[in-house]
Amino acid sequence: TDAELDARIVAAKAALGNRCVILGHHYQREEVYRYADLTGDSLKLARLASQRPEADYILFCGVHFMAEVADILSAPHQTAILPDMAAGCSMADMADLPAVEDCWRQLNTLLDAEATLTPITYVNSAADLKGFCGEHGGTVCTSSNAAHVLKWAFGEREKVLFFPDQHLGRNTGAAMGIGLEEMVLWRPTEPMGGLTPAQIKAAKIILWDGFCSVHQLFQPAHIEQWRQRLPGVQVICHPECSFEVCQKADALGSTELIQSRVREAPAGSQFVIGTELNLVNRLKHEMPEKEIHFLSPTLCMCSTMFRIDPQHLLWSLENLIAGEVVNPIVVPAQQAAMAKVALERMLAIV
Numbered sequence: 394t395d396a397e398l399d400a401r402i403v404a405a406k407a408a409l410g411n412r413c414v415i416l417g418h419h420y421q422r423e424e425v426y427r428y429a430d431l432t433g434d435s436l437k438l439a440r441l442a443s444q445r446p447e448a449d450y451i452l453f454c455g456v457h458f459m460a461e462v463a464d465i466l467s468a469p470h471q472t473a474i475l476p477d478m479a480a481g482c483s484m485a486d487m488a489d490l491p492a493v494e495d496c497w498r499q500l501n502t503l504l505d506a507e508a509t510l511t512p513i514t515y516v517n518s519a520a521d522l523k524g525f526c527g528e529h530g531g532t533v534c535t536s537s538n539a540a541h542v543l544k545w546a547f548g549e550r551e552k553v554l555f556f557p558d559q560h561l562g563r564n565t566g567a568a569m570g571i572g573l574e575e576m577v578l579w580r581p582t583e584p585m586g587g588l589t590p591a592q593i594k595a596a597k598i599i600l601w602d603g604f605c606s607v608h609q610l611f612q613p614a615h616i617e618q619w620r621q622r623l624p625g626v627q628v629i630c631h632p633e634c635s636f637e638v639c640q641k642a643d644a645l646g647s648t649e650l651i652q653s654r655v656r657e658a659p660a661g662s663q664f665v666i667g668t669e670l671n672l673v674n675r676l677k678h679e680m681p682e683k684e685i686h687f688l689s690p691t692l693c694m695c696s697t698m699f700r701i702d703p704q705h706l707l708w709s710l711e712n713l714i715a716g717e718v719v720n721p722i723v724v725p726a727q728q729a730a731m732a733k734v735a736l737e738r739m740l741a742i743v
C-alpha cells in the first residue's frame with residue numbers, strides 16, 4: 394500500500410542518515426518530491442551536488458543529465474544515482490557529439506570557428522557535449538543564467554553556437570536585444586544546416602534545431618484566452634516555451650524563479666503558469682490562498698521526470714542499505730574532466 398511504501402522510505406532514509414542525500418527537481422511528482430532533502434532548478438541542484446561532501450550517495454530524483462552533472466561536480470568518493478535509468482530528456486537527445494562536431498567542421502569552412510564562435514550547451518545535454526564546450530572555449534548554461542552566459546560569450550567571441558534548445562537560445566537572445574534575423578536555425582540533417590553562407594556570416598547566434606516536447610505544447614492563444622478570462626492575471630512561462638508564447642508572457646524564468654515569484658506574491662494574486670504540470674499542481678496545493686492556473690487546457694507533463702516513482706526511490710534506498718549501488722551514474726573520466734571545465738566556467742560566470 395501507499396502507507397507501507399511511505400513508511401519504508403522514511404525508515405530507509407533514517408537508516409542511511411547523512412550518507413545519502415536526496416536531490417529533487419521541481420518537476421518531480423509529489424509522492425517523490427516530499428522525500429527530497431534539497432530541491433531546486435537545474436542550476437541550484439548543480440551547485441548543491443558539490444556542497445554535501447558528507448554524503449557518499451547523491452540520489453538524484455530528476456533526469457539523466459542532472460545526475461551526470463552531480464557526478465561531475467561531486468567529490469571522487471561520492472556516487473550519483475538515478476533511481477530509473479529510463480529517466481532521460483528528449484530535448485537532450487536532440488543533439489549528439491558527432492552531429493555537433495560535424496556542424497563545427499562545416500562552420501569552420503566558412504569562418505574560423507575557433508576564433509569567432511563560442512559553443513554553449515544548455516545543461517539539458519549529455520556530458521560529452523559539455524566536454525566539447527569545455528574543449529572549445531565555451532561553457533554551459535541553464536534557464537536561470539542563460540542571459541549572463543550569453544553576455545559573457547559575446548565578450549569572448551563575436552558569435553555563439555547554442556544547442557540543443559532553440560527556444561531558450563532565441564528567447565534569451567531576444568531579451569538581450571538581438572534581432573530575430575540575427576538568430577538562425579541550424580538543421581543538423583541538412584548540408585550546412587540548411588543555411589546560406591550569407592546567413593551564417595550575418596548571424597550572431599546559430600541555434601540548434603532542438604526543443605522540449607512538453608513546453609512546445611503551450612500556445613500563444615492559451616495566453617490570450619486567460620487574459621480575456623482574468624484581466625490583470627500574471628503570466629509566467631519557462632523560457633523553453635516558443636518565442637511567440639514568451640513574447641506574450643509577463644515574466645520568464647527557471648522553475649526556481651517561477652516558484653519564488655508565486656511564493657512571494659500576496660494572498661489573492663492570480664497566476665497563469667506555462668511549465669510542467671507537477672510543479673504547477675504543487676504550487677496550487679501549497680498556496681490555496683492564491684489563484685494558480687495551468688496555462689494549457691491539455692496536460693503537459695514530462696513523462697521521463699514522471700518515471701521516478703516512490704517504488705524506484707525505495708528500491709534505490711533499500712539497495713544502498715544492503716550495500717548495493719544500483720544505477721550509479723559514472724561519466725567516463727576523460728569526458729568528465731572536460732565537462733567539468735565547462736561547468737566550472739559557468740559557475741564562475743554566475
Ligand code: 13P
Nearest residue numbers: 434435436535536647648
Ligand atoms: P530548470 O533549470 O528551470 O529547472 O529547467 C529544467 C528543465 O528541464 C525544464 O524543462
Ligand code: SF4
Nearest residue numbers: 482483484605607695
Ligand atoms: Fe527535458 Fe522537457 Fe522534460 Fe525538461 S520538461 S526534462 S526539457 S523533456
